[in-house]
Each structure stands twice: as structure tokens, then as C-alpha cells.
Amino acid sequence: MTNITPAEIENLRKEFEPLIGLKVDWLSFPEKALPGFEPSQVAVIVNTILDAALPQIELLATNPENAAILGNIGLSKSPNLIGDRESYPDYIHKSGHRIELKGLFVDNTSLKLKRPPTRREPSARLKENVTVNEVNPSTDILMLAAAQLQEFSGICSPVIIDIGLFSMTECISARDNRLASTGGRWHNGIPQVVKKSSLGKYRNKETLTDNDFEKDTNFGKLKRIPYAPLQSFMRKHGAVGGSDDEE
Numbered sequence: 001m002t003n004i005t006p007a008e009i010e011n012l013r014k015e016f017e018p019l020i021g022l023k024v025d026w027l028s029f030p031e032k033a034l035p036g037f038e039p040s041q042v043a044v045i046v047n048t049i050l051d052a053a054l055p056q057i058e059l060l061a062t063n064p065e066n067a068a069i070l071g072n073i074g075l076s077k078s079p080n081l082i083g084d085r086e087s088y089p090d091y092i093h094k095s096g097h098r099i100e101l102k103g104l105f106v107d108n109t110s111l112k113l114k115r116p117p118t119r120r121e122p123s124a125r126l127k128e129n130v131t132v133n134e135v136n137p138s139t140d141i142l143m144l145a146a147a148q149l150q151e152f153s154g155i156c157s158p159v160i161i162d163i164g165l166f167s168m169t170e171c172i173s174a175r176d177n178r179l180a181s182t183g184g185r186w187h188n189g190i191p192q193v194v195k196k197s198s199l200g201k202y203r204n205k206e207t208l209t210d211n212d213f214e215k216d217t218n219f220g221k222l223k224r225i226p227y228a229p230l231q232s233f234m235r236k237h238g239a240v241g242g243s244d245d246e247e
Contacts, residue, residue: 004137009166012165016163024046025060029156103145103147127220174227178224
């Protein structure tokens with residue numbers, strides 16, 4: 001099965017361009033209340049709203065002209081393929097492409113949020129339940145919606161400021177190759193890494209046992225997937241680089 005081509009991804013990106021600049025009126029914060037929220041807390045709320053809103057994006061339009069444009073985006077919820085709550089993929093596009101949506105919250109430094117001493121690492125990830133067996137290389141796309149909280153007359157709402165589209169099979173392959181290249185393994189469907197206490201044995205090429213491994217709690221985090229186009233998009237929006245805490 002052939003992989004989706006860069007030309008296909010670019011054509012699809014143009015179809016999603018009307019989303020850029022869209023204000024999500026379904027969610028608002030009084031600006032004076034922001035000091036009580038950390039950026040990571042706002043990110044969870046914003047990303048949850050985006051996930052619910054995108055399949056009915058035309059309802060977010062503020063005027064008939066925008067409603068007509070957004071009504072042609074053509075996203076619909078996908079039938080569940082994995083589990084009941086967290087299915088893959090999220091959406092089917094009218095083109096036939098399957099879309100997995102992840103939100104990328106972009107901190108607006110002009111707003112007075114409660115920022116911790118070090119930044120939180122974005123928690124969005126491609127989890128272990130999405131494997132190469134579930135991905136269709138010719139149709140599946142990872143879609144990142146970069147959203148930023150912006151102020152409008154004392155009220156703050158999220159605005160979609162950018163859209164990134166990436167081959168899902170390339171992202172999954174990069175995710176899994178990273179695990180293997182660092183000595184990790186799959187064990188009963190769970191990604192495992194070498195324990196810190198066993199890294200010496202690994203470097204000395206000694207035989208490792210089950211006791212030398214532990215679950216990779218950071219597996220699939222987007223920041224840790226070494227796929228160049230994905231990393232470039234995240235770097236563009238400040239999600240790569242600097243010191244981050246793990247979430």
C-alpha cells in the first residue's frame with residue numbers, strides 16, 4: 001500500500017485553511033480570572049473543546065458568510081475502531097482521508113496566566129493502542145490544530161492560529177523506531193524502556209531481563225517523535241526547545 005504523498009497533504013491543508021483565524025466562541029475566560037490558571041490547564045480545556053467542536057465547525061461561525069465557508073470543511077466523526085472512548089481515527093474527511101486530531105496549545109505570553117517556573121511538556125501523544133496495524137498509509141493524517149487564547153474586550157477565547165498535517169504512518173514509524181533505537185521493546189502490547197539503573201548493562205551489551213525494563217510513560221508524546229516535519233511545526237509554535245516538565 002502506497003503512502004500518502006506530500007502533494008495530497010498540501011491539497012488537504014488548503015481545504016482546512018478556513019479554520020485558521022477561527023475564534024472558538026464556545027469557550028471564554030474573563031481576563032481577570034486568568035491568573036488562577038496554568039497554561040497546561042487551559043490547554044486541556046481548549047483541546048477538549050476543539051475535539052468536540054470540529055465535526056460541527058459550522059456552528060462556530062459568527063456570520064452567514066463564515067458559516068458557508070466552514071460548512072464545506074467536510075469532517076465527520078469516525079466510527080469507533082478502538083475502544084469506546086478513545087477511538088482511532090477521530091474523523092473521516094469528505095475526501096476519504098482519515099484524520100486523527102491533536103490540539104497544540106500555544107501560550108500567549110501577553111496574558112497573565114499562572115506560569116510555573118518551568119514549562120509543562122505538551123501531553124498530546126500517539127498512544128500505544130494506535131499501531132502500524134491500525135494505520136492506513138494511503139489515507140491517514142495526523143492533524144495538529146494550534147490554538148492560542150486571545151483577548152477580546154476583556155474576555156479571552158481560543159483562536160486557531162495554524163493547522164499542521166502529517167503522514168500518520170511516518171509519525172508512527174518514527175515513534176516506534178525511537179523506542180527501538182534507545183533499547184526499548186514491546187512487551188505484551190506495552191512499550192517499555194530500559195530502566196535508568198540498567199542503562200550500564202545496556203551500554204555494555206549485557207543480556208537484559210524483564211527486570212531491566214519498565215513502562216515508557218512518555219511513549220508517543222509528540223515532542224518526542226523524531227519526524228522532521230512534525231518537529232518543525234512544533235518548534236514554530238514554541239513546543240520544542242527549552243526545559244519542560246513532564247506531564
